[in-house]
Amino acid sequence: MYKYDNYDQTIVDERVAQFRDQTERFLAGKLSEEEFRPLRLMNGLYVQRYAPMLRVAIPYGLLSSEQLRMLAHIARKYDKNYAHFSTRQNVQYNWPALETVPDILADLASVEMHAIQTSGNDIRNTTSDQFAGIAQDELEDPRPYCEIIRQWSTFHPEFSFLPRKFKIAVSGATHDRAAVKVHDIGLYLVKNEAGEIGFNVIVGGGLGRTPFIGPSIRPFLQKQDLLSYLEAVLRVYNRYGRRDNIYRARIKILVNDLGKEEFARQVEEEWLHIKDGVMKLDQKEIDRVKGFFTAPDYDSSAADDNSFEAAQESNKSFTNWAKRNLFPHKVAGYKAVVVSLKAPGIAPGDATDEQMDHIADLADKYSFGEIVVTHDQNLVLPNVKQADLFILWEKLLEKNLATANIGLLTDMICCPGLDFCALANAGSIPIAKQINDKFNDIDYLHDIGDIKIKMSGCMNACGHHHVGHIGILGVRKKDEEFYQLTVGGSSESDACLGERLGPSIAKEDVADVIGKLLDVYVEQRQEEERFLDTFRRVGITPFKDRVYPKKPVKEKAHASN
Amino acid sequence: MRVIKDNKIVNDDWSVARELDADAPMPDGDIILPFHYWQANRDSLLDKKTKHAVWINGDTDVEELVSDLEHFSIVALDFPAFKDGRCYSHARLLHDRYAYKGDVRAIGDVLRDQLFFMYRCGISSFQLRDDKDAEDALKAFNDFTIRYQAAADDAVPIYKLR
Ligand code: HEM
Ligand code: SF4
Numbered sequence: 251m252y253k254y255d256n257y258d259q260t261i262v263d264e265r266v267a268q269f270r271d272q273t274e275r276f277l278a279g280k281l282s283e284e285e286f287r288p289l290r291l292m293n294g295l296y297v298q299r300y301a302p303m304l305r306v307a308i309p310y311g312l313l314s315s316e317q318l319r320m321l322a323h324i325a326r327k328y329d330k331n332y333a334h335f336s337t338r339q340n341v342q343y344n345w346p347a348l349e350t351v352p353d354i355l356a357d358l359a360s361v362e363m364h365a366i367q368t369s370g371n372d373i374r375n376t377t378s379d380q381f382a383g384i385a386q387d388e389l390e391d392p393r394p395y396c397e398i399i400r401q402w403s404t405f406h407p408e409f410s411f412l413p414r415k416f417k418i419a420v421s422g423a424t425h426d427r428a429a430v431k432v433h434d435i436g437l438y439l440v441k442n443e444a445g446e447i448g449f450n451v452i453v454g455g456g457l458g459r460t461p462f463i464g465p466s467i468r469p470f471l472q473k474q475d476l477l478s479y480l481e482a483v484l485r486v487y488n489r490y491g492r493r494d495n496i497y498r499a500r501i502k503i504l505v506n507d508l509g510k511e512e513f514a515r516q517v518e519e520e521w522l523h524i525k526d527g528v529m530k531l532d533q534k535e536i537d538r539v540k541g542f543f544t545a546p547d548y549d550s551s552a553a554d555d556n557s558f559e560a561a562q563e564s565n566k567s568f569t570n571w572a573k574r575n576l577f578p579h580k581v582a583g584y585k586a587v588v589v590s591l592k593a594p595g596i597a598p599g600d601a602t603d604e605q606m607d608h609i610a611d612l613a614d615k616y617s618f619g620e621i622v623v624t625h626d627q628n629l630v631l632p633n634v635k636q637a638d639l640f641i642l643w644e645k646l647l648e649k650n651l652a653t654a655n656i657g658l659l660t661d662m663i664c665c666p667g668l669d670f671c672a673l674a675n676a677g678s679i680p681i682a683k684q685i686n687d688k689f690n691d692i693d694y695l696h697d698i699g700d701i702k703i704k705m706s707g708c709m710n711a712c713g714h715h716h717v718g719h720i721g722i723l724g725v726r727k728k729d730e731e732f733y734q735l736t737v738g739g740s741s742e743s744d745a746c747l748g749e750r751l752g753p754s755i756a757k758e759d760v761a762d763v764i765g766k767l768l769d770v771y772v773e774q775r776q777e778e779e780r781f782l783d784t785f786r787r788v789g790i791t792p793f794k795d796r797v798y799p800k801k802p803v804k805e806k807a808h809a810s811n
Numbered sequence: 812m813r814v815i816k817d818n819k820i821v822n823d824d825w826s827v828a829r830e831l832d833a834d835a836p837m838p839d840g841d842i843i844l845p846f847h848y849w850q851a852n853r854d855s856l857l858d859k860k861t862k863h864a865v866w867i868n869g870d871t872d873v874e875e876l877v878s879d880l881e882h883f884s885i886v887a888l889d890f891p892a893f894k895d896g897r898c899y900s901h902a903r904l905l906h907d908r909y910a911y912k913g914d915v916r917a918i919g920d921v922l923r924d925q926l927f928f929m930y931r932c933g934i935s936s937f938q939l940r941d942d943k944d945a946e947d948a949l950k951a952f953n954d955f956t957i958r959y960q961a962a963a964d965d966a967v968p969i970y971k972l973r
Binding site: 257264265371401404405406408409411412413485488493524528529 | 869872893894895896897899900901903907908922924925927928929930931932954955956957958959960961962967968969970971972973
């Protein structure tokens with residue numbers, strides 16, 4: 251993984267000193283609340299429902315075991331012994347005291363981490379594929395480009411006060427696991443007719459109140475033009491993105507208002523001025539950064555092992571886990587292991603200090619000391635020998651980290667909602683619990699198979715509900731929590747927005763309604779169809795009819811909503 | 812007015828005319844005029860005065876000024892609120908693309924914690940918001956010694972130093 255040199259370290263150290271000074275000025279009354287606000291926000295420090303919330307950047311989701319141990323240490327020393335992994339591959343602390351935040355940042359800096367640009371109207375942490383570097387369907391590892399983008403975007407002087415926040419995602423695989431098309435800029439590594447590898451540039455995707463699947467504005471961009479092209483897109487956005495209404499301020503609105511052709515034309519025009527200047531990337535630099543993301547020392551005899559198969563034959567729980575929580579590896583005899591942070595009764599994405607320490611130890615022992623955060627709020631040990639899988643599973647079990655549910659109904663994405671977030675309309679964590687309580691039969695869950703439930707506590711869509719196979723959106727009606735369901739969304743290569751099922755439903759009915767949707771699926775599915783495939787084939791009507799049975803005409807006059 | 816320039820606090824004779832109707836009489840002294848006033852009175856201004864300066868905010872495209880840049884000692888960029896970042900791009904265009912050699916001045920909601928970014932985009936003088944302490948603001952230029960990316964200052968992409 252990337253290692254800081256003196257330059258990188260100096261920047262984060264200077265940032266800590268700067269924020270320490272700002273915090274001291276604030277606590278001494280020399281900075282007003284209003285003046286301190288933008289400064290703390292630039293360090294990922296929000297003030298939420300009960301306490302400040304600190305968001306820490308995990309560039310493209312990649313952590314060393316040492317870094318994960320530091321996250322555990324911070325949870326223990328400054329917070330209530332846990333942390334929350336988010337859909338943006340970041341981590342959040344819900345209870346730090348303001349005066350300790352400079353110390354937390356200093357602790358982070360000691361392991362090459364920071365909270366820079368994790369909030370504010372700037373370029374946020376660049377996200378990527380959790381299986382980058384090991385996936386079989388990968389054209390090229392996207393992480394070197396994420397790191398190049400990270401450095402270019404850090405304290406970018408021109409783009410620190412954009413109309414709104416700005417999120418970039420990069421994927422190098424045929425199967426999109428990074429929700430690329432719902433980002434402000436999404437980059438796919440692709441090969442052109444000449445056999446060169448470059449980027450397909452998607453601009454203007456996003457969720458929130460007005461969701462869009464982003465269009466491609468340039469099907470092929472040479473690698474050395476990456477930064478100059480990004481700079482051109484950002485400059486057009488910085489100049490012309492709307493600033494009069496925060497709900498209309500994201501780049502998706504600008505792209506949609508201008509039309510993608512006109513937007514692309516403006517970008518290309520701007521780009522022509524800068525593409526051959528100092529922004530042009532040296533191949534040498536690309537190669538240097540690539541040098542940090544080399545393959546570990548794989549055991550060439552890993553595939554000779556027979557114990558993995560034998561263990562599956564003798565242990566059903568292990569088999570269930572192996573079926574769901576392993577991901578194929580490009581090296582024979584290796585697997586990527588998904589550590590589920592979705593155990594029943596736990597808020598999705600939460601991990602305790604003990605769990606984090608435990609995972610860090612397991613990473614050292616079984617996965618070359620690396621851990622990846624996924625955008626569906628789980629952790630990955632990317633390089634595990636199949637001979638080690640059984641013992642690893644047993645050790646994960648010890649700390650409630652081996653729930654065999656990856657990609658299943660209970661592997662939900664869930665935002666903090668009413669429990670923590672000041673903007674929430676409704677709870678999401680209690681709904682996750684309700685779903686877990688109802689669907690607790692592992693055989694049923696495995697039978698239902700792949701399905702993505704995504705849940706947000708308000709239309710800001712932190713929980714990606716628009717692109718869930720089943721999306722759940724918290725709304726408020728006469729001061730009560732209600733839930734709006736959508737069906738048929740996807741954030742992958744076939745990205746699309748879900749269709750609204752019907753009027754919002756009462757809180758206590760959510761899990762039951764999901765049960766009805768699943769019943770329709772079970773009745774209608776053919777062969778290997780997933781829930782989403784069946785939905786696409788049969789359409790929304792059978793699902794609608796089951797949840798909202800037609801009422802006799804007489805009663806209809808009284809029906810409300 | 813009191814401004815920060817070249818890392819020092821200095822006084823100069825310029826002041827900003829915030830509001831001026833196009834048909835208002837020409838103000839005396841060294842005044843930074845609204846750009847629309849310049850446009851309306853360009854010829855008579857050029858006749859009667861030797862030094863000129865204008866201000867714009869994010870609503871005016873820099874491109875509109877370009878043919879007149881040679882006349883301006885100062886182009887002031889207005890930040891109605893520090894969050895309005897359009898003038899960062901304006902500053903870069905003035906510097907990088909149109910090679911403007913006069914003084915680019917930040918006016919409006921100009922605060923300590925933005926100065927370094929402004930400077931890096933090619934802004935050369937800063938009129939701090941009235942209630943702010945200029946001595947204190949000078950420290951902003953020392954917060955960071957490393958710059959990752961090239962901009963309008965002398966920084967090169969950091970990898971070229973590695
Ligand atoms: C609790 C504090 C949080 C607050 C106040 C907050 C606030 C917001 C707001 C206002 C938006 C809408 C932005 C827009 O449409 O312009 C948003 C979007 C988003 N947030 Fe959060 N959020 C919080 C926590 C989280 C968490 C925990 C996650 C990850 C699980 C997250 C991930 C996202 C994502 C993925 C989006 C939508 C994608 C997009 O930017 O369009 N947020 N958030
Ligand atoms: S979706 Fe709404 S409720 Fe959930 S975290 Fe985001 S802003 Fe808060």
